Amino acid sequence: MFLAYFLQTGQEYFNVANLYKEVFMKVGIPKGLLYENYQPFFHTFFEELGAELIVSPDTNKDILDKGVKYCVDEACLPVKVFHGHVASIKDKCDLIVIPRIMQLRKREFICPKFCGLPEMVISSIPEMPDTTLEPIYAASNEKLFQWAKVTGKQVTNNRSRIQKAFEAAVENQANHKMGFDDRDTKLKVALSGHPYNIYDNYLNMNLIRKLKKLGVGVVTEEFIDDEIKDRETSKLYKKPFWSFARNNYAFTSHAASKGIVNGIIYISSFACGIDSVVIDLVQHNIGDFPLLVLKIDEHTGEAGLDTRIEAFVDMLERRSS
Amino acid sequence: MYYLGVDVGSVSTDLVLLNQNKQVVEKLYLRTKGKPIAAVQEGFRMLKNKYGNSEILAAGTTGSGRQIASTLIGADAVKNEITAHAVAALDTDGDVRTIIEIGGQDSKIIVLKNGIVTDFAMNTVCAAGTGSFLDRQAERLEIPIEAFGDYALKANSYVRIAGRCAVFAESDMIHKQQLGYNEGEIIRGLCHALVRNYLNNVAKGKEIKDKIFFQGGVAANKGMKAAFEESLGIQVVIPEHYNMMGAIGAAIIAKEKVEKAGKTNFKGFDLADSVFQSKSFECEGCSNGCEVVNIQENENVIGCFGDRCGKWGSKLAM
Known part of the structure; x- marks a missing residue:
């Protein structure tokens, strides 16, 4: 009888603890790196688990400064900025989501900085709360669920709730649409590069708005379907190792050869290893099709960027008339 | 008029x-x-x-x-x-196909075809090879920048200097000085290093076709012109108003x-x-915290720069 009593109260005790965990768990989501791409997934998953979400603000000067301060110097700007996002919310949450994204498609990988992202952040930023650590293999839902199982446990012990949250997250993610498609504009460019450089308006100094102000439409890789991408990359001597290399190579190749745009703008973070290879491949592939490579780093002076964009647009206008 | x-x-x-x-x-x-x-x-x-x-x-x-x-x-x-630069060069000579322009902080290559710009490139994040760097080296060697080219032309041979990075180039030059090479040889080596850097970096993958215009402040340096001609094997033309293009x-x-x-x-x-004053302040309108510069002419604000959103800049219809 004693044992039964213990089991019962023990059970209750754990349930209360669980309840406490769920109601008061504050989960921080940094708005850096691939946040824009997978925002519905992470938001839905943690919301469905009953956590309160603390999302960092859009990248701003303070976040950039914090990122540069904490992050190791050799990292690229987007990784530094990610550190800044973490630092901006770390004191407000119990758990910070640091997606260790390993894989998005089968037999392809993404930048090695992502593999060690949690360790990099934890060792650089002092007084960090708990973080997610489980790697993300998103090539299939089964593999992705492995992440959800382990990570969900950091928020709740309720397995069926994790399962349901995961399903809802996957569903919401599937409806997520990104990208620009101004193919019907007279003058338009293919905007290529890693998504975090394209979609972070602070990092790229409002590039898209600047282009639109000059009357130039923007087309991004989201409008090229997988079949075309496979066909374009099959011309390479080897299957691309990185997912973003595949996307950007295939997109620029298709955009140039089919003439769906007047020129290509490739936006790249200074010292990006993947881009150093991809840009060369792209240049080699498209021949004399207009290409402008924009390198972004910490500088906030916009004159250099403006000069390049304006000159490129002048050139496209004159070429097309 | x-x-x-x-x-x-x-x-x-x-x-x-x-x-x-x-x-x-x-x-x-x-x-x-x-x-x-x-x-x-x-x-x-x-x-x-x-x-x-x-x-x-x-x-x-x-x-x-x-x-x-x-x-x-x-x-x-x-x-x-x-x-x-392209408009000015084409106005000077309609046959120009390539413009090499090296200024104070940046260097560019402009490729022209049938009178229009078909391609261009600028240096990326490093200023090695630009005018400011040459200025600094001239100062360090205590040679007036105007005489830099003559020193280079007087040298019969040149020493190899790393041209990829301004800091490395400078330390390389110091090493070579310590070994006893004369200034002319070092300056000529520097010109070659800068040309090498330009061709491998800025002009990488670009077709450099005759007729070539070399303009911008650095074109005043005869050593640079000679180094370009030596590397390219083509004559390089310096337009009369090269520094005004x-x-x-x-x-x-x-x-x-x-x-x-x-x-x-x-x-x-x-x-x-007029009395112009520029004042800068950090805008507190949002978290961007832009550094806004405010230009005043005789105490009337005539222009604002530096804001990302246009809050200040667009207020003044220019």
């Missing part, structure tokens, strides 16, 4: 006046010294006594300080340096613009006597 072109660069501020046949009648080459407003004012002071305001039919600006200069003088055209281009573009628009916005030379 004249057309005014102003090129506010990092190192120099250049002003030209073109006559109606687009010939240069006046040119001023001034050091910017980090004070673009003062440099433009200085130029205007020199022009003021010789020319009347109504004699200026159009005004154009270019260079990294083109926005501020435009606000100041009331420009009809504000153009980037690439287009301005940006300003000339801006004037021509302004001329074309005003011919369409009918009238000029030029404010006149009197700004030479």
Whole structure:
């Protein structure tokens, strides 16, 4: 009888603890790196688990400064900025989501900085709360669920709730649409590069708005379907190792050869290893099709960027008339 | 009747006046010294006594300080340096196919075909090989920058200097000096290093075709011209107004613009006597915290720069 009593109260005790965990768990989501791409997934998953979400603000000067301060110097700007996002919310949450994204498609990988992202952040930023650590293999839902199982446990012990949250997250993610498609504009460019450089308006100094102000439409890789991408990359001597290399190579190749745009703008973070290879491949592939490579780093002076964009647009206008 | 072109660069501020046949009648080459407003004012002071305001039919600006200069003088055209340089070069000689332009802070290559720009590139994040770097080395060697080219030409051989990075190049030069090479050989080596860096970095993958124009302040350096010719095996032409090409281009573009628009916005030379003040503050409107610069002429705000959202900049209809 004693044992039964213990089991019962023990059970209750754990349930209360669980309840406490769920109601008061504050989960921080940094708005850096691939946040824009997978925002519905992470938001839905943690919301469905009953956590309160603390999302960092859009990248701003303070976040950039914090990122540069904490992050190791050799990292690229987007990784530094990610550190800044973490630092901006770390004191407000119990758990910070640091997606260790390993894989998005089968037999392809993404930048090695992502593999060690949690360790990099934890060792650089002092007084960090708990973080997610489980790697993300998103090539299939089964593999992705492995992440959800382990990570969900950091928020709740309720397995069926994790399962349901995961399903809802996957569903919401599937409806997520990104990208620009101004193919019907007279003058338009293919905007290529890693998504975090394209979609972070602070990092790229409002590039898209600047282009639109000059009357130039923007087309991004989201409008090229997988079949075309496979066909374009099959011309390479080897299957691309990185997912973003595949996307950007295939997109620029298709955009140039089919003439769906007047020129290509490739936006790249200074010292990006993947881009150093991809840009060369792209240049080699498209021949004399207009290409402008924009390198972004910490500088906030916009004159250099403006000069390049304006000159490129002048050139496209004159070429097309 | 004249057309005014102003090129506010990092190192120099250049002003030209073109006559109606687009010939240069006046040119001023001034050091910017980090004070673009003062440099433009200085130029205007020199022009003021010789020319009347109504004699200026159009005004154009270019260079990294083109926005501020435009606000100041009331420009009809504000153009980037690439287009301005290309326009000026083509006006000088319609057969130009390649423009090598090396300025104070940046270097560019412009590829032309049938009179239009078909490709261009600028240096990325490193300023090795630009005018500022040469300036600094001249200072360090205690040789006036004007004489740099002559030293290079006098040397019979040259030493190899790392040209990829300004810091490495400098330490390499110091090493070679310590080993006892003479200045000429080192300077000639430096010219070769800069040309190598330019060709491998800025001009990478670009077809360099005859006729080549070499312009921008660094074209004054005969050693650089010789090093380019040696590396490319093609003659390199330095146009007469090589250090004014940006300003000339801006004037021509302004001329074309005003011919369409009918009238000029030029404010006149009197700004030479105005008191300009620039104040900067951090905008607190949002988390971006932009550093906004506010330019005042005789205590009237004439322009704001530096805000990302346009909150300050767009308030003043220019």
